[in-house]
Amino acid sequence: MNFKKYISFPLLLFIPLSVAADALHWGDLVVFITSAIAIAPLAIWLSTATEELALALGPAVGGLLNALFGNATELIIALVALRQGLVEIVKASITGSILGDLLLVLGLAMFWGGLKFKEQEFQKIVVRVSAPTMALAVTAIALPTIVINTSQVVDPVAITNLSIIAAAVLMIVYGLTLLFSLKTHSYLYDVGMISQPNPNLVKPTHIGMWVGVLVVSTLGVAIESDLFVGVVESVTNTFGLTPLFTGVILLPLLGDIAGYVTAVRVATQNNMDLTVSIALGSSLLVALFVAPVLVLVGQWMGQPMDLNFNPFEVIAIVIAITVANLISLSGRSNWLDGALLLATYIVLGVAFYYHPA
Template identity: 40%
Template sequence: MKKKLFFTGLIVMFALSAIGHFGHWDMTAQFIISAIAIVFVAGFLGKATESVAHYAGQRLGGFLNATFGNAAELIIAIFLVKEGLFDMVKASITGSIIGNLLLVLGLSFLLGGLKYKVQTYNIKLAEHNGSLMILAIVALFVPAVFIKMEKFSIDEDKLLSIAVACILIACYLLWLVFSMITHKDMLADEVMNADHGEEPSWSKLTSIIMLVVATVMVAFVSEWLVHTLDTFTHKFGLSELFVGAFVIAIVGNAAEHSAAIMLAMKNKIGAAVEIAIGSSLQIALFVAPVLILVSILFNHNSFMDIVFTPIELTAIGVSVFIAKSVNKDGSTNWYEGVLLLMLYAILGFAFYLV
């Protein structure tokens, strides 16, 4: 019954979003409808990836959830880059990183911890995640300092941004080789590999087809949502920083929200952590660098550099600090989830007032 209601809502909201876009409805109405629609399609994406994960295994499944969960954010960001809205793209990258580290992980720890007193996962994985998170913030911090303090020219700025982007992409790809191939057994989690006797929603072939369909739907609704952002931002007097860091990030993170929380409440906290932290690392080490390279392809005269504002770097830095602190021992409880959510609320109020 619940599945039937969900898919009915999915079809209705997707259709309304399409009608609103092509029918040139009021921009505010279009924004609200598209935002609701993208939550539904992101949820559909989450269900499809969870079904694929049943056949691929929990570790690979967590990676797939993070990857396809980021599809909405990546597609939205590409359309924003195409429109030249580089500040909003950087804000959405910031919001995605802190949203996954604080909101998604916090809700997973809280709701999973209310059901299970203590949840544990591979401590080696926690240590490596911590190191990668530190690398991510350092990689964003260094260019900002050098480019601003040394007053680099546009060409030097472009060269450094491209170099750092390529290095981060290489680092992320090597991490996949390390974690998925050469040291797969060391980072495995018994709880994650346990059989909970759950049946997948669809067959293997149907799951893959659903994954493709969901990704295509995300692409369409993302474009319709981006089309409304400029008008919506000006009408309500919101800054691009707040819209990018919180509105777009929360909407785009819908797939990770649902998948990670459901897994945490099934005592699969390792898979939930893989989705939340893995998604943040993917954004910082892969998606952001790819967007920098894409911006150069779209327009050779104007490009998105890797320089983030002090506010954005501060938000990412404090998020990484507390996330690494609560994850270092490989165990979680509901109160650690509360700490993450409280910091997210503090940042939300601060960003709103910018």
């Protein structure tokens, strides 16, 4: 049993605790803490089920599963928040997820991997493909913000239409990246697996078991997210936290805990190819799929969700992409590279904490 699964077992106790805290009215803070902790093991098991099914079903289907469920926890939390009208927090969570993947996940992996190995190498192809693709994503995300800040009169309908068109284009681009990485140029992405395939996993009984784990974990995340989001405003207001800081820092830290554990574990096994693929691939998934889905679903729900981000969020994403690309383009990493990425994340996090928005 790997470490990720081992640490998840005691945390499962917080699932009934969070439900009891809500039902018995133990207070918003107790519900906030217990539901936040309860989401962590569910996210770990959701991630584990996705990995195991990917191993069992082969590279093509497995790659598609990872593409669809790689950020499932973050997407579920964002959808629940969107349903409750917390649009600004949802927008900020998109920014936070991208920053977390590029700076925190990659930084932790390079730092801990660099402590064990003097220098680690990885294929440059993932970086070369993701860099221009992420540049396109940031351009599309920044356009409504740029239009608003360069126009004297802003038509909300025009901003909404621009956001919908940009979201559609980004989803098409995401589909093209999947076609490129899983089909036409899949040989360039032979970065290895997290663990060696287990022959027993191909048996229908094992596949059915992991499908069950995937379904139960997804439902559990949805239930706990509803509890968490229901009290997040009151608790964060009590501590003087802005929706911007809550969305950029708190929600991504909660939603991607499985990604942090996996990236660090793989890096300490000297498989930086997979680590870099996880971090950059996850950031692309957020920018090209999660953000557009939230825009389209928000319009369907009647929520004013668009791509009009706080200008500082756009600047922070540009900084994160620039720093991550500068460090990753060499195809080599060490503990200092990881420290630089983590330092960038910390500085931006402090800036978001003091930002008055």
